[in-house]
Amino acid sequence: MxxxxxxxxxxxxxxxxxxxxxxxxxxxxxxxxxxxxxxxxxxxxxxxxxxxxxxxxxxxxxxxxxxxxxxxxxHYLRGLLPPAVISQQLQEKKLMNSIRQYEVPLQKYVAMMELEERNERLFYKLLIDNVEELLPVVYTPTVGEACQKYGSIFRRPQGLYISLKEKGKILEVLKNWPERSIQVIVVTDGERILGLGDLGCQGMGIPVGKLALYTALGGIRPSACLPITVDVGTNNEQLLKDEFYIGLRQRRATGQEYAELLDEFMSAVKQNYGEKVLIQFEDFANHNAFELLAKYGTTHLVFNDDIQGTASVVLAGVVAALKLIGGTLAEHRFLFLGAGEAGTGIAELIALEISKQTKAPVEETRKKICLVDSKGLIVSSRKDSLQHFKKPWAHEHEPVNNLLDAVKVIKPTILIGSSGVGRTFTKEVIEAMASFNEKPLILALSNPTSQSECTAEEAYTWSKVQTIILQHFPGFN
Known part of the structure; x- marks a missing residue:
């Protein structure tokens, strides 16, 4: 022995x-x-x-x-490998040469995922050593296309799929995952994937990609990470008719059925992995995202990247940009296009930071921030019809129907796009911003690239290169 x-x-x-x-x-x-x-x-x-x-x-x-x-x-590998011994460094060189031969980003994505499935350490070495080149491949913008075509490129499971079929036995499903020491779970229900909408079960690409970044950039052990998709169906007609779709072929569950499944999931996670496991809600639709964060914020260690993570990164970007445009946060006027999770989350954090700096009540500092949604400027006369998370931004003001008119009336110094709708910062909008700002700050943050409000080139051209532009970047949602 x-x-x-x-x-x-x-x-x-x-x-x-x-x-x-x-x-x-x-x-x-x-x-x-x-x-x-x-x-x-x-x-x-x-x-x-x-x-x-x-x-x-x-x-x-x-x-x-x-x-x-x-x-x-x-390890009894004789004969199972060719006789040559090739270092990891040389393998990395060979693979990077191979990946660079692909002209289509999705081909690069598939190549990287296949590498992760056969040699995890080499995958992360490639990603860490070539982070600027490969980050847009394993996450945005390429991951958006990967999610849209996930059924066609699916090879092997990279996380857990929990559907309505597993109701009543979610704890057993969690125990099927081979790792026990899980520290971070990224979970989505696929209803609002990036700016692409409802992709159902195929939204799994987002938790997988996000956790790859947490390992490559944050140093979290891959074995401590668990991507999960909660499949409650999809309202995407194209997917429901797609013969290659890998999720439940039914319309989304809502109301009590949805709430009960999520409640069982949250309880099972805590029971199986303990009190300290971090559960990150990713790409849930607005109506569920705020409710889940409020419901489980006091009982679980939870975090919503779209509401909280995006806000912290954007605030950091704005603070850094103040060195170029001058002034303090409190001296600037903010106008948002988009009043969903990202927009209201960013707005609230900016208001809280201004409140902290000026000692003014947050109710007052919110008045420096205006939001435009699909129906125009959010004003007090619309308050009765607004979703609860928009109501704090319903200021006393005349109704304004579109972004261009809102820009002309509000005269913001900082324009932030979180709408998920591409090309909405038009030539007229950028020119208007430049007409009353020496150095307007434009944040076109929606992704993937096709959904960005404008490109950096467009902003520079239309403003005659006086704009400070912060573009969306891989990892941002």
Missing amino acids: ESTMKEMRDGASVLDFDSKSTVEGGVEDVYGEDRATEDQLVTPWTISVASGYCLLRDPRHNKGLAFTEKERDA
């Missing part, structure tokens, strides 16, 4: 990738991964070491041709 345990420990060590230490039959590598579990520390003889053909099919530990001669002997 002692001899067997020693061989198993040695095997686990050999399986390590540039490991620093061995931990009772497990290993800790440079990424802080693969420590022994608590069970292994107590009963190390229960460890099983992947080897041979199975090892080459395990994306977590597969190194492809980077396995050394010693590792090939220890």
Whole structure:
């Protein structure tokens, strides 16, 4: 038994990738991964070491041709690989050359996803070392097209799918996921994917891509991340008729049926992963996003990227831009196109920051911020018909029906687009902004690229290069 345990420990060590230490039959590598579990520390003889053909099919530990001669002997890989030993660096060079040959972004996306499925560490090395080039591939804007065509490019599951079929047994479904030490869950119901609308079950590309960024840029272990899609159906007629659609073929559940499924899901997550697991709501429709955040904000560790994450990034961008346009936040006038999750979330955080800086009540600082939705400027005369999250922005003002007229009347110094509708910052809108601002700040934030309110080139051209433009970027929602 002692001899067997020693061989198993040695095997686990050999399986390590540039490991620093061995931990009772497990290993800790440079990424802080693969420590022994608590069970292994107590009963190390229960460890099983992947080897041979199975090892080459395990994306977590597969190194492809980077396995050394010693590792090939220890893990029964002789004959399963060509004789050459190629370093990870050379593999990276070869793959980047291959990816750059593709002219279609979706082809690059599929190539990256296939790499993640066979060699996880090489995937993240590529992403980290070539972040500017590959970020738009694994997330926006390419992920939008990937979600639209997810049924056609689907190869193997990268997360958990929880549908209405699993109602009453969601806890059992969570236990089917092989990892137990989950720290972050990104969950979507696919109803408002980027600016593309209801993509149903195919919205899974967003949680998968978002968590890839959290690993590459935030250093969170891939094994601690769990993408989840809650499938309650879709109202997208095109998907319902698509023979390749991979989700439930029914219209979206609403009301009590929807609430009960989400409630069971939230309870099961806490029961299975504990109090500290972070649940990020991603790309839920407005009417559900605000309600879920309010409902579970006091009982779970929750976060809505569209409402809260977007707001913090945009506020940081505006504060940074003040160095170029001058003045303090309180001295500027803000006009938003879009009054959904992102728009109202950004507006509220800006109002709170102005309140903090000036000591004025937030009810007063909100008056420096005006919002335009699909029906025009949000004003007090519309208050009775407004959704609850828009009501704080219903100021005393005459009705204004469109963005251009609102710009001319409000005369904002900062124009922010979060509408999800492309080309709405027209030549006339940009020219109007430039007519009364020496350096107007334009934030065209909607994504994917096709839904951006304007391009940087358009803003510079129409304003005669006096505009400060903050464009949407990969990872922003």
